[in-house]
Amino acid sequence: MKPARPAFADDLNASLQEAFRLLADAVPNRRSPFHTPTLASLDDTGAPSLRTIVLRGFDAEARRLRFHTDRRSDKARGIACDPRVMMHFYDAALHIQLRVAGRAMLHLDDAVADAAWEGSRSSSRMCYAAPDGSGAIVQIPPAAPQHSEIGRPHFAAVVIAFHKLEWLWLAAAGHQRARFIWDDAGNLTADWIAP
Numbered sequence: 001m002k003p004a005r006p007a008f009a010d011d012l013n014a015s016l017q018e019a020f021r022l023l024a025d026a027v028p029n030r031r032s033p034f035h036t037p038t039l040a041s042l043d044d045t046g047a048p049s050l051r052t053i054v055l056r057g058f059d060a061e062a063r064r065l066r067f068h069t070d071r072r073s074d075k076a077r078g079i080a081c082d083p084r085v086m087m088h089f090y091d092a093a094l095h096i097q098l099r100v101a102g103r104a105m106l107h108l109d110d111a112v113a114d115a116a117w118e119g120s121r122s123s124s125r126m127c128y129a130a131p132d133g134s135g136a137i138v139q140i141p142p143a144a145p146q147h148s149e150i151g152r153p154h155f156a157a158v159v160i161a162f163h164k165l166e167w168l169w170l171a172a173a174g175h176q177r178a179r180f181i182w183d184d185a186g187n188l189t190a191d192w193i194a195p
């Protein structure tokens with residue numbers, strides 16, 4: 001028996017809603033492949049740079065994604081030079097890829113960063129407690145820090161305001177690729193595009 005076609009098949013609006021549903025689920029769901037997307041940015045020389053991050057927040061209404069990082073990292077330096085970023089998500093079981101383009105804003109010592117820090121577990125805070133910043137050359141691989149709370153001065157919340165989302169669903173009956181673009185006023189243009 002053929003597997004049932006999902007409700008989003010052949011439906012632009014439903015495909016976007018499914019993308020948003022998967023992003024919302026990925027924030028709390030550590031088993032979702034969308035929980036750990038790849039972030040593309042430009043480094044401080046303008047060269048492309050990719051890395052895995054943990055998706056910490058998604059606001060469908062505001063079209064915003066959030067992740068956390070060490071403000072001493074190369075990615076933080078690159079984003080400060082050029083805020084254009086893209087996030088890549090792929091779920092092999094669902095055969096769905098998302099590419100989300102936007103502009104990243106670094107939040108260091110403001111209310112957004114404070115709320116993100118407050119919402120972080122102690123084990124996550126530990127990442128920022130190392131005396132050497134992410135990317136620094138060290139004599140030996142450092143042991144895990146003992147006190148998570150001293151990491152706050154190194155912590156940054158990064159919020160990505162996105163204006164473009166590309167959906168790709170691989171299906172035996174025909175791959176479906178769609179592009180969603182919001183203009184500055186928030187008006188959406190949605191198109192099917194050739195896969």
Ligand SMILES: Cc1cc2nc3c(=O)[nH]c(=O)nc-3n(C[C@H](O)[C@H](O)[C@H](O)COP(=O)(O)O)c2cc1C
Nearest residue numbers: 036051052053054067068069070073074075076135
């Ligand atoms: C599963 C996984 C999750 C990660 N999550 C984060 C994260 O949320 N934030 C972060 O800055 N780095 C995270 N990293 C580490 C980055 O991939 C990267 O190695 C590090 O941040 C240095 O990147 P940069 O030199 O581009 O700044 C994660 C790595 C893995 C493998």
